[in-house]
Amino acid sequence: MESLVSREYGLLAGIDRAVEDLRREFQTIQAFLKEADARGETNEQVRVWVAQVRDLAYDIEDALDMFTFHTASRFQLYPEFLQIKKRHSVAVVIEGINAKLATVRQIRERYRQLGPSQAPHLATVESFTTHFNRVAPLFETEPLGIERSLAELTAWTKFGEPRLKVRFVVGMGGLGKTLLAKQVYESTKREFDCWGWIQVSRSQSKEQALWTMLKRLFESIHTINLVQLMEKLALFLRDRNYVLVFDDLWSRDLWESIKCALPTENHSRIMITSRRGDIAHFCSYDQSTAVHSLQPLTSSKSQELFFKKAFPSTGECPSGLLDWARKFLTQCEGWPLGIVTIGKVVSKIDQTADAWRQLHDSLGSEMENVGRLSSITRVLSASYSDLPYYLKYCVLYFSVFPEHYSIQRRRLIRMWISEGLVKEEIGKTPEEVGYNYLEELIQRNLVLVNDIDFDGRPKTCRVHRLLHKIIVSISQEENFCRVFSTGSSEAGVNEKVRRLSIRRSRASLKGTSFPCARSFFVFGLSQSILSSFSILKVLDLEGAPLDKFPTAILNLILLRYLSLRNTSIRRLPRSIAKLQNLETLDLKQTFVTSVPGKIFRLRKLRHLLIYHYSIRIHVSIDSVQGFRASASIAKLVCLQKLMCVKANRDIKMLVALKNLTNLKKLGIVELREDDGRHLCYSIEEMQSLQTLDVAAARDEVLDMNALRDPPKLLQRLYLKGKLQKVPVWIPSLHDLVRIGLRWSKLEENPLEVLEDLPNLIEIQLVDAYKGKQLVFSSGKFQNLKVLEVEDLEFLEQVVIESRSMWRLQSLVIRRCKAMEQVPEGIDRLSKLKELQLYDMAESLVNQIQGDGTSRPLVDHIPFICAYSLESAGYWRPRVLSQG
Numbered sequence: 001m002e003s004l005v006s007r008e009y010g011l012l013a014g015i016d017r018a019v020e021d022l023r024r025e026f027q028t029i030q031a032f033l034k035e036a037d038a039r040g041e042t043n044e045q046v047r048v049w050v051a052q053v054r055d056l057a058y059d060i061e062d063a064l065d066m067f068t069f070h071t072a073s074r075f076q077l078y079p080e081f082l083q084i085k086k087r088h089s090v091a092v093v094i095e096g097i098n099a100k101l102a103t104v105r106q107i108r109e110r111y112r113q114l115g116p117s118q119a120p121h122l123a124t125v126e127s128f129t130t131h132f133n134r135v136a137p138l139f140e141t142e143p144l145g146i147e148r149s150l151a152e153l154t155a156w157t158k159f160g161e162p163r164l165k166v167r168f169v170v171g172m173g174g175l176g177k178t179l180l181a182k183q184v185y186e187s188t189k190r191e192f193d194c195w196g197w198i199q200v201s202r203s204q205s206k207e208q209a210l211w212t213m214l215k216r217l218f219e220s221i222h223t224i225n226l227v228q229l230m231e232k233l234a235l236f237l238r239d240r241n242y243v244l245v246f247d248d249l250w251s252r253d254l255w256e257s258i259k260c261a262l263p264t265e266n267h268s269r270i271m272i273t274s275r276r277g278d279i280a281h282f283c284s285y286d287q288s289t290a291v292h293s294l295q296p297l298t299s300s301k302s303q304e305l306f307f308k309k310a311f312p313s314t315g316e317c318p319s320g321l322l323d324w325a326r327k328f329l330t331q332c333e334g335w336p337l338g339i340v341t342i343g344k345v346v347s348k349i350d351q352t353a354d355a356w357r358q359l360h361d362s363l364g365s366e367m368e369n370v371g372r373l374s375s376i377t378r379v380l381s382a383s384y385s386d387l388p389y390y391l392k393y394c395v396l397y398f399s400v401f402p403e404h405y406s407i408q409r410r411r412l413i414r415m416w417i418s419e420g421l422v423k424e425e426i427g428k429t430p431e432e433v434g435y436n437y438l439e440e441l442i443q444r445n446l447v448l449v450n451d452i453d454f455d456g457r458p459k460t461c462r463v464h465r466l467l468h469k470i471i472v473s474i475s476q477e478e479n480f481c482r483v484f485s486t487g488s489s490e491a492g493v494n495e496k497v498r499r500l501s502i503r504r505s506r507a508s509l510k511g512t513s514f515p516c517a518r519s520f521f522v523f524g525l526s527q528s529i530l531s532s533f534s535i536l537k538v539l540d541l542e543g544a545p546l547d548k549f550p551t552a553i554l555n556l557i558l559l560r561y562l563s564l565r566n567t568s569i570r571r572l573p574r575s576i577a578k579l580q581n582l583e584t585l586d587l588k589q590t591f592v593t594s595v596p597g598k599i600f601r602l603r604k605l606r607h608l609l610i611y612h613y614s615i616r617i618h619v620s621i622d623s624v625q626g627f628r629a630s631a632s633i634a635k636l637v638c639l640q641k642l643m644c645v646k647a648n649r650d651i652k653m654l655v656a657l658k659n660l661t662n663l664k665k666l667g668i669v670e671l672r673e674d675d676g677r678h679l680c681y682s683i684e685e686m687q688s689l690q691t692l693d694v695a696a697a698r699d700e701v702l703d704m705n706a707l708r709d710p711p712k713l714l715q716r717l718y719l720k721g722k723l724q725k726v727p728v729w730i731p732s733l734h735d736l737v738r739i740g741l742r743w744s745k746l747e748e749n750p751l752e753v754l755e756d757l758p759n760l761i762e763i764q765l766v767d768a769y770k771g772k773q774l775v776f777s778s779g780k781f782q783n784l785k786v787l788e789v790e791d792l793e794f795l796e797q798v799v800i801e802s803r804s805m806w807r808l809q810s811l812v813i814r815r816c817k818a819m820e821q822v823p824e825g826i827d828r829l830s831k832l833k834e835l836q837l838y839d840m841a842e843s844l845v846n847q848i849q850g851d852g853t854s855r856p857l858v859d860h861i862p863f864i865c866a867y868s869l870e871s872a873g874y875w876r877p878r879v880l881s882q883g
Contacts, residue, residue, distance in 0.1 A: 018094045019067050025101065026060045029053060034389040054478065058498065059097050062516045065535040065558060144308075145301035145336070146180050149294060153180065157188045157243065157269045164264040164288060168280035169273045171294035172445035172464070173379045174337025177273040178247055180294065184271065185245050192268070193240035202250040202386060213244070213258070230261035242268045249274040250386060252282060264288070275383050278443035296334025303329060305336065309343025324356040331363060331465050338376055338466050345372050364469040380467050383446050384474070393421050394437050395446055398463045399475035399483065400501040400521045406450040406460040411563075413438060414584045414607060418538050418561035419519065431640065431664075454762045454786055455715075455737050481519075499538075530556075542566050542586075554578050560604075565589055577601040588643075589613065593627050600632040608636070611644040611667065619766075621720055621743050622698055626669040634659035643667035644693070651678050658682035665691040671721070672696075676703035684709045696721025702744075719744065726753040733757065740764035747771075755780035762786035772796045772818075776825075781805035790814035790838075800825030807831055814838035822848060827857040834863040838875065849880045 036050050156167060169177045182197075189195035198212050213233060249255055249272050262270070274280060280291045297305065306329055308315050317325050328346070332338035342359075345366075349355045359366065366373040384395060394416055401407055413434035416422050422434045441447040442458060446467070451459040463471065475481045481499035499519040514520075519538035520530075530539075530552035538561040539553065547568040553559070554575050562579070563586040570591040577598035584607040592610050610627040626644035633645070634656035644667035647654060655678055657666075663686045668679060671694060683689065689711035695718075696702035702721030710729045717733070718740040726746065730739070730753055737759050741750060746769050754760060755776075761783055772794050778801040785807055789795070795816045800823055808829050813819070813836070820843045826832070835858060837845060845866045847854035858864060864881040 019064065022060055022063060022094060022097065026057065026064065029057045029060070033057065037389050037392070051478075055496075056097070056100055058479065058496065058516065059100065062535070063094055063097055068558065144305050145297040146176055146294070149180055149292065150183055153184045153271070153292065154187060157184055157271075158191060160267075162267040164262060164266070164268045164270070166259075166270045166272065166283075166289040168284065168289070168291045169271060169294060170275065170277040170280045170291060170445070172335070173275050173383055174335060174376075175294050175296065176336045177294055181245050181247060181271045181273050185243065188269075189243055192243045194237070195243045197245045197247065199247050200249050200251075200254065202382075230257075233261045234263060237268075238263050239266070240268075241266045244268075244270045246270070246272045249279065250276060252276075252279040255279070255283060275445050276386075276443070277445055278440055281443060297336060297339070298334065299329070302332065302334050302339055306332075306339045306343045309340050310346045312347060318351065320353055321351065321356060324353060324360060327360055328356075331360075333464055333466075335464065335466065337379060341373055341376055363466070364473065367466070367469055368473065376466060377470055380464075380470055381474075383444060384470070387444070387446075390421070390423060391437060391441065393419075393480070395441060395463075396471055396475045396478070396480045397421070398447075398468065399472045399481045400499055400519065401462075402485075402503050402523055403465050403468045404462060405523075406462045408460050409435075409438065409458050411586075412461070415519075415538055415540070415561055418583055420537075429640065537561065537581075539563070549573055549576075557581065560584070562586065565609075572596055572599065574598050580604070583607065583638075585609070593625060593646075595627055595629060597630060597632060600630070600635045603635060604638055605636050606638050607641045608639060609641065609643050611669075621695055622670075624667075624669055624695065626667065629653055631656040633657065636660065637662065639663055641665040644669050647671040647675055647679070647697070649675065651675060654678040654682060656682075658685040661685055661688065663689055665689070665693075667693040669695045670697040671700070671702065673701040673703050677706035680704060680706035680708075683707055683711065687711050687713070689714055691716040693718040694720065718742070726750050730754070731756065735759055738762040738764075740766070741768040742766040744768040745770060749774065751776060751780075758783065760784055762788075764788045765790065765792065767791040767793070770794055773799065775799045775801070776804040777801055779803045782807070784808055786810045786812075788812040788814075789816060792816045793818065795819050797821060798823035800828060802828065805829070809833045810836075812836045812838070813840060815840070817841055820844050822854045822857055827860070830860065832861050835861050835865075837866045839869050840866065845878075845880070 033050070033054060036053075153167065153169070156165070169181055171177055185195070185197060196213055200212075246255070246258075255272065262268075272280070277291070277293070283289055284291050296302075303325070304315075306325060307317050310325070311317060328342050329339070332342065342363075346356060346359060349359065363373065365371060367377045368374065369377075371377075384392065387395065397412070397416065397419070398407075413422075413431055416434050416437065417430045422430050422437065424430070425433050428436075438447065438458065438461070442449060442461070447461050447463055449458040449461050453459040462468075472481075472483055476483070479496060479498055481501055482497040483501050483503065485503035496516050497514055498516055499521070500514060500517055501521040501523070503523045514532045515534055517533050517536055519540075520533060520536055521538075521540045522542075522544050530550050533556060535558050536556045537558055539556065539559060540561070540563045541550075542563050542565040544564075544567055546564065547570070549564070549569050549572055551573070553562065554573065555578075557578055558581055559579050560581050561584045562582060563584070565586045566589045568591060569587070570593075572587075572592060572595055574596040575598075576596065579602060581604055582602050583604050585602075585605060586607070587610040589612055590610070591612060595610065612625040614623045614625070624644055626646045628646050628648055628650075630650070631652040633642075633653060636642075637659060639660050640662055642660065642663060643665065645653070645657075647668055647670050649672055654675055657679070658681065660666075666683075666686065666689060671679060673696070679694070683692065684707065690713050692711075692714060693716075694702065694704065700721060702719060702723055704719065704727050705725075707727065707729050710733060712733075713735055714733050715735050716738045717730070717736060719727075720740075720742040721744070723741070723744040723746055725748060726741075726744075730736070734757075736757050738761060739754065739757075741764070743766065744750070745767060749771055750765070750769060751774060754763065760781065763784065763786070765788070767790070769792055774789070774792075774795060774797075776799065781804055784805040787805070787808060787810070789798070789812070791814065793816075796818050798819070802825070804825070806829065809831055811823075811826075811829075811832060811834070815838060817840070820841045822844065826835075835848075846852055848858050848864065849855070849866075859882075862881060864879070866878045866880055867875040868878070870876050
């Protein structure tokens with residue numbers, strides 16, 4: 001008994017030191033895994049050993065989080081006598097991990113002869129797969145669907161300035177870049193003095209690339225060093241016109257080095273195919289270099305290509321298989337390699353709906369190593385393999401979302417941050433670093449942009465359907481995420497699951513424990529299993545059928561991200577203060593209108609989103625319902641985003657806002673006229689603010705004139721409520737890109753204040769002006785792309801003078817009934833892509849349809865549509881554009 005007590009005392013007394021030792025071991029293992037990933041080991045025994053090390057890293061991370069959890073909960077959840085038991089359990093876990101570490105080290109020693117020195121390197125494996133995948137397109141003879149790109153690049157190659165020009169052809173792997181370049185190259189090379197097709201790869205060095213070039217241009221060369229190679233190349237090409245193709249470039253450094261040896265004086269052309277749009281855009285810093293982004297095939301071209309491969313003898317699909325053919329094409333999303341590969345497979349199976357169904361439902365398994373569609377995985381996974389280690393986890397994160405699911409940019413980045421996937425960078429916020437990650441993944445053609453924001457940034461994004469299947473497979477293999485959907489087996493869910501994504505409402509996981517789970521996502525859930533978790537860091541219950549705050553959440557004290565968006569909850573419990581690690585609380589589109597005072601103890605909060613937007617045909621000033629807060633909000637000094645606080649005549653609260661100097665986005669509603677100056681004084685302290693959204697209380701004047709030193713970084717400004725005049729500080733906002741003036745009811749023309757803002761892209765005017773005429777003066781609004789005018793009751797005429805807003809792309813006019821003439825000067829807007837008219841005078845609509853008198857003025861606009869409001873409350877469109 002004495003020895004047992006002595007061992008127990010030693011176990012508990014040394015736990016703090018053991019935890020620190022474990023932290024250091026964890027950092028070492030992470031460094032090893034990063035290096036192993038970069039090597040791309042393919043020896044099966046080495047891969048198994050690396051997988052064991054990865055599992056061990058997960059165990060260590062779990063133990064560290066358990067220790068943090070029990071330490072943090074000491075004064076929250078358990079009495080002291082239970083703390084000894086909890087610390088004992090952590091100590092036992094650490095002992096077990098140390099035993100596993102010893103075993104893993106023994107395995108490493110036992111199989112050291114199979115280590116990295118003798119295991120095949122990435123380049124060895126790549127040499128075969130790259131050769132196979134790169135050579136095949138060179139023998140394709142029909143450039144189906146790329147005719148326009150082919151004509152454009154052929155003309156570019158033959159004609160133009162008599163000097164060196166470079167064109168990057170970029171797009172995801174398998175899109176047809178090599179085929180396009182080969183067609184252009186073969187049809188034009190005889191018009192140059194010399195030519196060469198250079199196949200590059202991820203593993204190729206500068207010397208190897210230069211040797212390849214010289215071999216294409218010379219009969220024989222002698223062994224020389226890198227400098228001599230570059231000199232010899234430059235000398236040979238000096239007085240010659242040449243055309244070169246670098247196929248499948250992966251390295252920016254490689255191209256920059258080769259470029260130094262290329263003469264620029266003569267009529268020469270270089271095409272570079274690459275999946276790496278980030279390299280292409282970085283290198284296109286002068287007029288000699290441009291980027292051609294190859295697009296997926298149109299639906300008609302996709303169908304034509306699929307039928308051609310699936311039915312080679314006729315090129316026509318039987319009516320009984322049309323539905324399944326469309327489902328295959330939906331999976332391919334215009335991607336030629338997928339269409340061709342799947343088309344060839346279906347051509348060799350039974351031509352029955354059931355056979356096609358079986359293939360369709362098993363696409364994921366068929367894309368695995370020995371499957372009939374494994375070539376798809378080889379091509380797409382090359383882009384994933386090329387990623388730096390930290391970005392791979394950002395890509396794997398898309399596995400938690402359903403296929404073809406579009407996620408908002410800001411939401412995704414906040415999740416990455418909460419998961420610890422975003423590294424710290426000096427001088428940047430985590431949100432800025434996360435955005436850079438996303439931009440790189442988009443440029444690398446791994447992430448697709450679904451919707452673009454007004455300023456050109458991605459609004460929502462996703463991954464290609466077929467790539468999603470690969471990501472899910474890798475994610476499950478590495479125990480990154482377990483997807484539970486229709487058809488999934490409960491038996492496949494183990495207690496070491498780190499992220500759990502449920503995608504069906506009848507999931508039955510009651511009684512299952514997930515002690516290692518870091519994140520939980522729900523896409524349709526009928527029952528709660530929240531009590532199954534303990535060290536959860538991300539919890540996303542958006543859209544779940546909840547009308548009360550789940551009390552089990554309060555035990556998740558390591559939680560960093562909590563979203564109950566689009567649920568029906570109405571209040572937060574006072575004990576939410578337990579969630580001391582919370583960084584994001586998203587209650588958008590819930591019915592919460594007040595918060596408990598203890599919420600202001602959550603000092604790590606960065607994003608506090610609590611508001612409800614009422615969707616109506618006619619938006620009013622009180623459409624947005626915010627939440628009441630107290631002056632204690634001043635304690636949340638880490639806040640970056642705060643939406644939307646009710647001013648509620650609370651001067652102390654408005655004054656307290658000045659402490660939130662890290663704010664980048666602020667939303668205030670129900671502001672009284674007399675309180676405007678207090679808000680202005682606080683805003684002057686928020687010099688990092690980029691978005692400001694202020695709404696007056698109903699029937700109140702919005703007074704923002706006390707703002708003398710507005711935030712210099714302000715990009716988006718929304719002022720809602722009656723204005724005596726446009727605030728005099730607005731013209732000083734150099735970075736402003738969007739402004740919305742709603743219900744301003746101004747007597748003076750607001751355009752005179754806005755016209756010289758150099759970066760203004762979008763203007764929204766809703767019941768903002770009582771005048772009869774809006775004049776866009778000559779040479780003003782040089783960067784404006786979007787103009788929305790709504791409910792200007794007295795507006796009769798819009799005048800667009802010469803060289804004004806010449807970049808405008810979208811013009812939307814709603815319910816300006818007194819306006820019976822098309823905007824004067826609209827024919828000057830050569831870049832205008834759409835004109836939309838809502839509930840406008842019929843005389844105006846008649847002028848621009850068919851043979852109307854003003855039709856010639858708008859003929860250059862691709863899309864013109866007039867909408868009328870039906871009694872049922874929806875807009876009925878009438879397309880007026882031709883074609």
